[in-house]
Amino acid sequence: MNEIDVLKKISSNLTERKNSAALSNYRVLCSNIAFLNETFSNAISTLRLMHGEIESTLKNDSLLTPQFKSGMDLNAFIPIVLRLQLNSFSVFEKLAALTSPDDRAHITIENVSVLSRGFDDYNNLVTATRQYIDSIISDSYQLYLLDPKSFNYHVLVSLNSFSKYATKSLAHALFNQEMESALNEFRTIKFKDWTKSHITECNHTTFAQKVDFLFSVLGVPSDPDLSDDLKNIFKFSSEFTHIGYISTFFTSSSGTEVIFGDDDGPYLPSTENFSELKYEVLETACKALVATYIPSLVKCLEKxxxxxxxxxxxxxxxxxxxxLSGAIASRNSKYFFFVKIGLIGSTTSIPLTCMCGDTKTWWPPHDTSELYCGSCGSSFQLLEVDGEGGYIITSNGPVKIIGANVPDFCDLPMAEQIKLLQQCEEAKNAHSPQPGCQPEFEQ
Incomplete structure (x- = not known):
């Protein structure tokens, strides 16, 4: 294959948009987006509320460690830490606003076109995503380090770029004699020396290096793929931020859209495609908040x-x-149900209550393609067992066998409940790991 062969493949495949396809359950997507978006927004609100308490503590000199008390050089970090948090909240809240679920309350066949998603929608979402991951990693890095030279580099590089095109009114709001002198001092340093000078230092200049550093000091996150996900979303968002060929072609080319529908009304393939991306972004944003920003803030406060x-x-x-971690784990999970032998394939409907609280009624003829939660997208796996005992003893407590002729656990007499709970505790202890062994979390 030569350069002309490749050029022809691009010409025939990447100049005219193919029709969109909806590959996910849109209703479940919307439910998951609504749930995670609310949880994400609540976490941001909690951080905002805590900022007031943090500010009050940091302004009380008697509660500070010796090196950060008034009169000490490092006391300059007190207002900086408070400002970093406020800057973060603005970025966090922007992403939360752009990852809310679609509202289909008044959508009909006639006006379904308002749900079509294109260049502006993708550009706004992905740009906000890029700002979020840049901010959360950069701020986490600075909060963890609390190093004068590192923070000087972070601010002076930004200030130097900002000043190049700032209008007089913008410059007036930021620059005074002190900042002018600091910036002038920075401009005496050669570009190649910015990362290691008498006033600045940066040992991790790239986004990927900062991510690797943070996970090396904060610990590996519960999701081992998060580091790669953050780096990949950084590259993906760069394609949109820099108006790359593929991102612009995909989002600005209009293809024919078939109108789909579900119990909530009509929608378009582009609506579902966009919601898929929205959910992935939201999930990664939540994981990053848990794995980088919050633990870095904890380390900062400890100093x-x-x-x-x-x-x-x-x-x-x-x-x-x-x-936040619990909310993420509750979406798209896998749950097991114990069902009495003979119930599957019968004429009886089977109620399956998901951990999210939604109950799915599995109607005859019990099509296995319907074994999922319509609210959170979790999949269900059914295990057929003899129903004579009525309950299955698990490490999470007694579970009633669906179809067994026994009361629900909560309806049992207290003595019977205690007896079953004791059996569960005995089973748990029997399978607990021996000293020196790696716990089998999955089991």
Whole structure:
């Protein structure tokens, strides 16, 4: 294959847009987006509320560690840390606003075209995503380090670029004699020396290097693919931010759209395609908040504050991270149900209550393609067992066998409940790992 062969393939395949295809369950996507978006927004609100408490503590000199007290050189970091948080919130809230679920309350066949998604929609979402991951990694990096030269580099490089095209009014709002002198000092340094000078330093200049550094000091996240996901979304968003050929071609070319529909009304393939991306972005944004920003803020507070104050705030931050992690884990999971032998394939409908709280009624003839939650997208796997005992003993507690002629666990007499719970505890202890063994979390 030579250069002309490749050029012809591009010409025949990447100059005219093919029709869109909807490859996911749009209704489930919308449900998951609504759930995660609300959880993400709640986490941001929690961080905003905690900012007030953090600010109050940092302004009380008696609660600070010696090197950060008033009169000490590093006390300059106190207002900087508070400002970094406020900057972060603006970026976080922008992404939250752009990842809300589609509203189909008044959508009909006649006006379904308003759901079509194109260049502006993708550009706004992906640009906000790029700003979010840039901000969260950069701010996490600075919060963790609290290093004067590193922060000087972070700000002076930004200020130097900003000043090149800032209008007089913008410049007036930012520059005074002190900042002019700092910037002039920075401009005496050769570009190649910016990362290692008498006033600036940067040991991790690229986004990928900062990601690797953060996970090396904060620990491997619960999702081992998060590091690669962040780097990939950075590259993906660069394609949109820099108006690459493929991103512009895909989002600005209009193809024929077939109108689809579900119980909530009509929609278009481009609507579903865009929602798929929106959910992926939202999930990664939540994971990044849990794995980088919150633990970096915890480390920062541990350096700035005396131990009792730092521990109190850290506990609240970790609870917020735990709630966010739980919300992520509850989407698109896999759950097992124990069903009495003979029920599957019968004329009886089978109720399957998901962990998210939604109940799916599996109607005869029990088509296995319908074994999923219509609310969170989790898949269901059914295990047929003898229903005589009525309950299955698991590490999470007793589970009623669907179709068994016994009461629900909560309707049993207290003595029977205690007896079953004791059996569960015995089973759990029997399978607990021996000292020195790796716990089998999956089991």
């Amino acid at each position: 700035l504050m005396l131990k009792p104050q730092a521990e109190k705030l850290s506990t609240s931050l970790q609870l917020a991270a735990k709630a």
